[in-house]
Amino acid sequence: MSDRDPTPSNSDEQLAYEDLSVGDRFESDRTVELTRDSIVEFGREYDPQPFHVGDDAPAASPFDGLVASGLHSFAACNRLATEAFFGRVAFLGGRGVDDLRWYRPVRPGDALSADVEVVEKRVSASDPRRGYVDVDVTGRAPAGDRVLGWRVLGMIQRRDPE
Amino acid sequence: MSDRDPTPSNSDEQLAYEDLSVGDRFESDRTVELTRDSIVEFGREYDPQPFHVGDDAPAASPFDGLVASGLHSFAACNRLATEAFFGRVAFLGGRGVDDLRWYRPVRPGDALSADVEVVEKRVSASDPRRGYVDVDVTGRAPAGDRVLGWRVLGMIQRRDPE
Numbered sequence: 001m002s003d004r005d006p007t008p009s010n011s012d013e014q015l016a017y018e019d020l021s022v023g024d025r026f027e028s029d030r031t032v033e034l035t036r037d038s039i040v041e042f043g044r045e046y047d048p049q050p051f052h053v054g055d056d057a058p059a060a061s062p063f064d065g066l067v068a069s070g071l072h073s074f075a076a077c078n079r080l081a082t083e084a085f086f087g088r089v090a091f092l093g094g095r096g097v098d099d100l101r102w103y104r105p106v107r108p109g110d111a112l113s114a115d116v117e118v119v120e121k122r123v124s125a126s127d128p129r130r131g132y133v134d135v136d137v138t139g140r141a142p143a144g145d146r147v148l149g150w151r152v153l154g155m156i157q158r159r160d161p162e
Numbered sequence: 163m164s165d166r167d168p169t170p171s172n173s174d175e176q177l178a179y180e181d182l183s184v185g186d187r188f189e190s191d192r193t194v195e196l197t198r199d200s201i202v203e204f205g206r207e208y209d210p211q212p213f214h215v216g217d218d219a220p221a222a223s224p225f226d227g228l229v230a231s232g233l234h235s236f237a238a239c240n241r242l243a244t245e246a247f248f249g250r251v252a253f254l255g256g257r258g259v260d261d262l263r264w265y266r267p268v269r270p271g272d273a274l275s276a277d278v279e280v281v282e283k284r285v286s287a288s289d290p291r292r293g294y295v296d297v298d299v300t301g302r303a304p305a306g307d308r309v310l311g312w313r314v315l316g317m318i319q320r321r322d323p324e
Contacts, residue, residue: 046237048244049253063255070256071240075208075233082210091211093225094232097262097312150259 015089016159017131020118026088027115028080031142034068036108042072067105073112073148074100077139080114085135090157092130100150112139112147119151129161177251178321179293182280188250189277190242193304196230198270204234229267235274235310236262239301242276247297252319254292262312274301274309281313290323 036054043052047069054066078086106112117136124130133156138149198216205214209231216228240248268274279298286292295318300311 046241048241049249070259071233071237075237078233079208079210087211094264096264097232098260100259100262102256102258 015156017090017121017123017133017156018159020089020121020133020156022118022121024118025115026085026117028084028113030080030083031111031113032076032080033109033111034072034076034106036066039066039068039072039106039108042075043069047071063105065107067107068110070100070102070148073102073106073139074150077112077114077137077148080112080139081116081137084114085116086152086154089133092155092157095132095153095155098151098153100148102148103146106147110147111142113142114139123158124155129158131156131158177318179252179283179285179295179318180321182251182283182295182318184280184283186280187277188243188247188279190246190275192242192245193273193275194238194242195271195273196234196238196268198228201228201230201234201268201270204237205231209233225267227269229269230272232262232264232310235264235268235301236312239274239276239299239310242274242301243278243299246276247278248314248316251295254317254319257294257315257317260313260315262310264310265308268309272309273304275304276301285320286317291320293318293320 039052040054043049043054049069051063051065051067052069052072115138117138118133119136120132120134122132124132133154135152135154136149137152139147141147201214202216205211205216211231213225213227213229214231214234277300279300280295281298282294282296284294286294295316297314297316298311299314301309303309
């Protein structure tokens with residue numbers, strides 16, 4: 001779903017660079033819940049800090065109890081952003097990610113949604129078949145307040161490279 | 163392991179803000195292999211693009227065959243960086259991540275190492291118990307060339323807040 005839905009009539013067709021405008025916004029149509037089990041499993045595999053795996057946190061920890069790894073909330077929201085946007089466009093991969101920020105901890109049972117907004121686009125100077133499209137991804141709590149966010153520097157195929 | 167090892171004599175003691183200097187470098191003492199199964203499993207869960215889950219890649223894909231999600235190589239190297247650094251310091255969490263970049267695709271069977279370098283430190287103005295320590299994390303191929311990298315804006319406990 002998106003506020004302004006530029007989906008081609010043929011729904012199998014992916015959106016190309018030309019179909020996107022700065023300000024276009026795409027929203028996930030579901031939330032994902034970070035369960036205690038999934039938080040601990042992710043933490044043990046990728047971010048084994050005491051406060052991500054359920055061990056007693058050291059006294060100095062700023063967290064009161066188990067919190068999800070920031071990489072876990074990032075990955076979970078990327079899944080939603082892929083359903084809403086990255087999987088719907090002719091995505092050629094990311095050049096990078098900037099400004100990944102966590103605004104508050106994610107605790108067991110928290111549900112997150114995600115939305116994607118196009119913030120910049122330009123044709124590649126080196127390869128006219130590609131467009132650079134930068135998007136801001138925001139993970140939100142059910143009430144809408146942002147929990148985390150980042151900018152993806154993406155590459156999307158052009159339909160008419162000339 | 164680290165080039166300059168500031169580990170206290172009591173190995174249970176975590177490194178504090180005061181123990182770290184700009185230029186200190188910490189290296190993982192092992193590599194992690196991204197297997198085909200782990201790439202597909204991660205892709206299905208967090209980044210379900212055709213080129214991350216083993217489906218036929220669209221003609222326009224810049225990748226020839228299956229490649230790991232960039233979030234997967236990021237998370238796998240974060241595990242190594244936690245063993246080498248984040249789990250050895252009195253880490254109070256990350257303020258954010260900047261400049262996450264992927265320099266080349268990661269394919270099934272590729273092994274990665276990670277190293278962490280302290281690039282900036284300063285005491286928090288708002289909370290003298292905390293120090294801000296920024297580090298560059300680099301994921302490397304066995305020959306040493308960098309595969310991905312990012313900067314963590316971290317917070318580390320001070321031993322002597324006065």
